[in-house]
Structures are given as structure tokens and as C-alpha cells.
Amino acid sequence: MRQTDDFLHDLGGLLRDAAEREERRERRRRPAFKVRAGFVLATATAVAVGALTVATRPWEELAAPETDATITVVPSPVTTHDPNQPTGPGVHDLRLQAIRYGSTALRAGAANRLEYAEGGRFTVSLTNRGENDEFDLRIAVRIRTPEGTTSTLRATVPSLAQGEQQSVEVPLDRMPPIAQAVTVEASVAEVPGETAVGDNRASYPVVFGDASAASRAVRETARDPACRAGTAATFELVDDVPLPALTAALPALATPVGDPATALANLPKGLGRKVLRSTVRELSFPGDVQATVFVTAGGAEPFADRAGCAAVRAARATELSTGVGRAAALAALAARTDVAPDAQTLFVYYGKGRGSRGGAGMPLRPGSPVPTGIVGYGGTHRGGERVYAGIARPGAVTIRVDKRTIPVRDGFFAFARSNDEGPLRIEYLDTAGRIIDR
Numbered sequence: 456m457r458q459t460d461d462f463l464h465d466l467g468g469l470l471r472d473a474a475e476r477e478e479r480r481e482r483r484r485r486p487a488f489k490v491r492a493g494f495v496l497a498t499a500t501a502v503a504v505g506a507l508t509v510a511t512r513p514w515e516e517l518a519a520p521e522t523d524a525t526i527t528v529v530p531s532p533v534t535t536h537d538p539n540q541p542t543g544p545g546v547h548d549l550r551l552q553a554i555r556y557g558s559t560a561l562r563a564g565a566a567n568r569l570e571y572a573e574g575g576r577f578t579v580s581l582t583n584r585g586e587n588d589e590f591d592l593r594i595a596v597r598i599r600t601p602e603g604t605t606s607t608l609r610a611t612v613p614s615l616a617q618g619e620q621q622s623v624e625v626p627l628d629r630m631p632p633i634a635q636a637v638t639v640e641a642s643v644a645e646v647p648g649e650t651a652v653g654d655n656r657a658s659y660p661v662v663f664g665d666a667s668a669a670s671r672a673v674r675e676t677a678r679d680p681a682c683r684a685g686t687a688a689t690f691e692l693v694d695d696v697p698l699p700a701l702t703a704a705l706p707a708l709a710t711p712v713g714d715p716a717t718a719l720a721n722l723p724k725g726l727g728r729k730v731l732r733s734t735v736r737e738l739s740f741p742g743d744v745q746a747t748v749f750v751t752a753g754g755a756e757p758f759a760d761r762a763g764c765a766a767v768r769a770a771r772a773t774e775l776s777t778g779v780g781r782a783a784a785l786a787a788l789a790a791r792t793d794v795a796p797d798a799q800t801l802f803v804y805y806g807k808g809r810g811s812r813g814g815a816g817m818p819l820r821p822g823s824p825v826p827t828g829i830v831g832y833g834g835t836h837r838g839g840e841r842v843y844a845g846i847a848r849p850g851a852v853t854i855r856v857d858k859r860t861i862p863v864r865d866g867f868f869a870f871a872r873s874n875d876e877g878p879l880r881i882e883y884l885d886t887a888g889r890i891i892d893r
Contacts, residue, residue, distance in 0.1 A: 541648030545586035550654045552580040552620060554596070554641045556627075561639065561659040565824045568790030570670070571633065571663045571783070577608070577625040581643050583615045590614045593644040596625045598661075600637050631663045633783035664787025668780060672772035672788065681763030684756070690719045692732045697750050698799050701734075704825035704849070707865035708734040708750065718747055722804055722812070728757055731799070738864045746805040746844050746869045747812075754793035755800045755816040765794040792818035803830055805844035805869050813842065828881070843879075844869040848891050851883035860884075 541547055554561050555578045556569045577596050583589055592612040599605045610625045631637065642656035649655075676682050692715055702709045708731075715735035734750035758764050765788070772784040792798040798820050806812040815831030825846065832843040847854060847863040854861045854868050856879065861870045872879070883891040 541587070541646070542589060543587040546584075547587055547589065547646050547648035548583070548585040548651055549589065549592065549615075549643050549646060549649065550582045550584050551641055551643050551657055552582050554579050554639075554657070554659070556639075561661070562824050563657055563659055565660070566822055567639075567659050567661045568787070569661055569663050570787045570790075571627070571631055572667060572670075575627045577627060577639075577641070578622050579610070579625055579641055579643075580620060580622040581612070581615070582620040583617055585649070586617060587648075588614060588616050589646050592646070594623055594625060595640075595642050595644070597640040597642075598631050598637050599640060600632055600635065606631065633663055633779055634786040635662065637661050637663070662786065662790070664783050664790060668772050668776035668784035669768075669787035671775055672768045672784065673791075676764070676767045676771050679764065679767045681758065681760040681767055683759050690722075690728060690730045692716065692719075692735075693729045693752065694733075695729070695731050695752055697731055697734055698819055698821055698823075700819060700821070700823055700825055701750060701799065701801065705846070705866040707736070708748075712736050715749075719749070722747060729753070734801075736865060738867055738869070740861060740864070740869045741859075742871050743808045744805070744842055744869045744871050745807070746803055746867055748801075748803050748865070748867055751800045751802065753800065754791075754795060754798045754818045756793050758794060761794045762796060765796075768794070792820055795820055797821055801825070803844050803846075803867065805831065805842050807840070807842050807871050813844075815844070829879075839875065840871040840873050842869060842871050845881075848883045850885050851891055852886050853884045855882040855884060856880065 556567075557575060559567070559569060561567050579594050579596065581592070581594075590613065592615055594610040594612065596608040597605050598608075606629060608625045608627065610623045612621055612623050615621050637660075638658050639661045640656065640658045645652045645655055697708050711733045713736060715730070715732050718735050718737045719730065721737075728751040731750045731752065734748065736748050738746045738748065740746070753761055768788050769785060772788055773781060776784050789795075792800075798818055801817045801819060802814060804812045804814040813831055813833035817826060817830065819825065827846045827848050829843055829845040831845075832841050845868055847866055847868055851863050853863055856870060857872065857876055859870070861868050885891055
């Protein structure tokens with residue numbers, strides 16, 4: 456028993472010395488947390504009590520002390536953020552930027568016709584416009600019928616840094632209503648501290664078609680004489696009226712200017728189409744950049760017989776499908792702009808000096824919105840420049856890019872820019888020089 460008392464006396468002295476050394480170190484530095492002398496002495500007591508048992512065991516057992524007799528002081532880990540509290544002070548602001556189905560961007564207020572296919576998916580893009588990083592962002596895509604039936608698809612973005620944009624895929628893992636008007640609603644749940652939530656959600660009118668039979672019908676009739684490319688090699692000027700959506704967004708296209716025939720003669724050969732006379736115009740921009748704008752009757756592709764091609768496609772889809780699938784396939788074919796009798800296509804050809812021209816075609820149907828922003832770019836010119844062409848936002852009279860001011864002419868703009876100038880950012884300015892957000 457005397458051996459035990461000696462052991463405890465020595466152990467207590469060692470622990471008191473350790474406590475004193477720790478206290479001296481505490482005075483010289485600020486630790487991750489404080490270890491008080493009382494804690495150390497309490498630990499000493501606990502170890503001493505354990506030693507009463509350990510010391511009476513055979514030496515072989517003392518050589519391998521029990522794990523419970525070993526106490527290690529470890530700094531506490533960083534506290535996990537409470538998901539119900541803001542991640543930090545300042546502004547918290549998420550924006551639902553855009554939503555696509557496959558490669559088709561959905562547009563609010565427009566009739567979005569989508570082709571359902573197994574494995575299809577939505578892509579939702581969102582931006583963190585606040586002053587803090589955000590975590591565990593909940594995304595929902597709902598397909599709502601007029602009767603109120605709702606199908607909800609969900610996804611999560613683990614984190615989104617301040618100022619960053621990110622896209623997340625949301626699989627469409629079930630068949631939506633086919634050939635029926637529905638509303639697709641996309642949303643990102645508000646985060647703690649967020650007050651402006653009006654841009655966290657958006658809704659789009661949609662009609663889904665069944666792409667399987669429709670796509671086969673298009674492929675299998677591609678060699679039909681009606682669906683082959685037209686043979687006309689020159690443009691034909693016609694006096695058709697542009698779609699109301701076109702003249703509403705680009706009013707200048709309703710008024711003829713200059714000599715349309717001369718403007719079209721400068722374009723590449725072999726683009727035979729019927730061109731609406733009032734829409735043809737040549738536009739000049741700083742830096743010897745030019746653009747030629749016009750609207751054609753029909754879709755972007757020239758077919759020998761648009762109406763005939765539409766008929767043979769419908770006949771083939773009818774052979775390939777039955778019931779609801781047939782109705783969906785026919786609806787998907789009817790939604791296509793390439794053979795639609797009421798479609799028009801807005802073309803913009805652009806280039807610099809006598810160099811080659813690039814071009815972009817935007818097929819539109821009645822009610823379709825006219826896009827804004829960059830619609831095409833390309834061509835490598837002197838110094839590695841590319842020419843960019845676009846449609847300005849309503850009310851814009853100039854744009855600002857790379858500290859340069861470019862005029863907007865008849866609703867269009869074009870400029871040359873080197874790839875070495877960094878990310879492209881465009882600001883749209885009104886007559887007072889104010890930035891137009893939307």
C-alpha cells in the first residue's frame with residue numbers, strides 16, 4: 456500500500472507541475488480555448504482515482520495502460536452553420552436566371568413547345584447577387600395543369616459563392632401531359648435573410664409533344680422530294696408584312712430603306728428565299744463593321760415544298776404511332792418552324808471590311824418573342840478579332856462594351872473585338888445614358 460501512496464504522491468506532483476506550466480503558457484499566448492487549472496486538477500484527481508486500481512495490478516498490465524486512463528485535450532471543431540440563420544451580415548439575394556429543357560431556352564409569356572423524350576432534363580441557372588456565400592439551395596420545377604394537378608421535380612445546389620452563377624440539371628423522370636397546355640414553374644427557395652424574392656421564381660406556358668415518333672418522321676422523310684432543299688439560287692423580294700412581334704420589337708423593319716436588291720446582292724449566293732422588302736437594310740458601325748438585316752418568309756431552311764413536306768411528315772408520324780402518342784407526335788410536328796406556313800425568319804449577316812461574313816437566322820412564329828443580346832459572332836480578322844452582332848434591348852440607343860460606345864441602328868448593333876480583351880460584358884444605354892437592366 457505504501458508503494459501505491461508513493462505512486463500517487465509522485466503522480467500528483469507531476470500533474471501539479473503540468474498545470475503550473477500550462478498556466479504560465481496561458482499568460483504568454485491566446486489559445487484556441489482556455490484550459491483552466493481547475494480542469495487540470497480535476498483531471499489529476501480522476502487519473503489518481505484510476506491509479507488506485509491500476510497500481511494494484513500486476514506490472515505486465517501496467518505496461519499497457521487502459522485507454523480510459525489516457526486524456527487528450529483537443530481544440531473544438533468549427534461550429535456548423537445553422538441553416539435557419541443567415542450565413543452572414545449584409546444582402547442575401549438569389550436570382551433565377553434562366554431555365555432550359557434540353558437545348559431549348561424557355562421564354563416567359565411565349566408559347567414554348569417542347570418535345571418530350573425519355574431522359575430529358577431541365578437545366579436551371581441561378582445567380583448569387585448578394586454579399587454572402589449561400590448553401591443548400593433548393594431548386595424545384597413544377598409542371599401544373601389547368602385543372603391544378605402538379606408534378607414536382609427537385610434538385611439541390613450544395614453551395615453558391617457570392618457573385619457566382621451556377622446551373623443544375625433537374626431530370627424529367629416522368630412523362631408530362633402530352634399535347635396539353637401546362638405551366639412550368641421554376642423556383643429557388645429563399646435563403647435566410649433574403650427579402651427581395653420576386654426574382655426567385657418564374658413560370659412559362661408549355662406544350663409537350665412526344666418526340667419519338669415526330670423525330671423519326673422527320674428523319675425518314677428527309678429524302679422526300681418535298682422535303683429536299685429548294686433549288687432557288689437568288690433572293691426574291693416580296694411585299695409580305697412582318698409578324699406583329701417583329702415590328703413591335705423592331706419597328707424600323709416595317710419601313711423600307713435604300714435599295715433592297717443591292718443590299719442582297721452583296722450576300723453569299725445560293726441562299727434563295729422570299730425576302731420581305733421592307734425589312735432589308737445595310738447597317739454600318741464603327742471600325743468598318745457592317746451588318747445586313749432582312750426577314751424571309753418561312754423557316755430558316757429552304758424546302759422545295761413546305762406544305763408538302765409537312766404533309767408527308769404527318770403521314771409518317773401517323774403510321775408510326777397510335778392514340779395519345781400519335782396526337783403528341785402530330786402536335787410536336789405542328790410546333791416546328793421549319794415547315795410552318797406562318798413562320799418567318801430574321802437573318803443578320805455581319806462582317807468587317809471586305810472580309811468574310813457570318814450569319815445567324817432566328818425562326819419565329821406568331822407570338823414568338825424576338826431575342827435580344829448577342830445573336831451571332833465569328834470570323835477571324837486582323838489581330839485575331841471577331842465580329843459580334845446582336846439585337847438591343849427596347850429603348851437602347853447605344854451599347855457600351857470594353858469602355859467603347861457603339862450606336863444602335865434600327866434596333867441592331869455590331870462590333871469587332873479581340874479574344875484577348877477578357878470576358879465580354881455589354882451595357883445597354885438609353886437616351887440619357889442610363890443603363891437599361893431589362
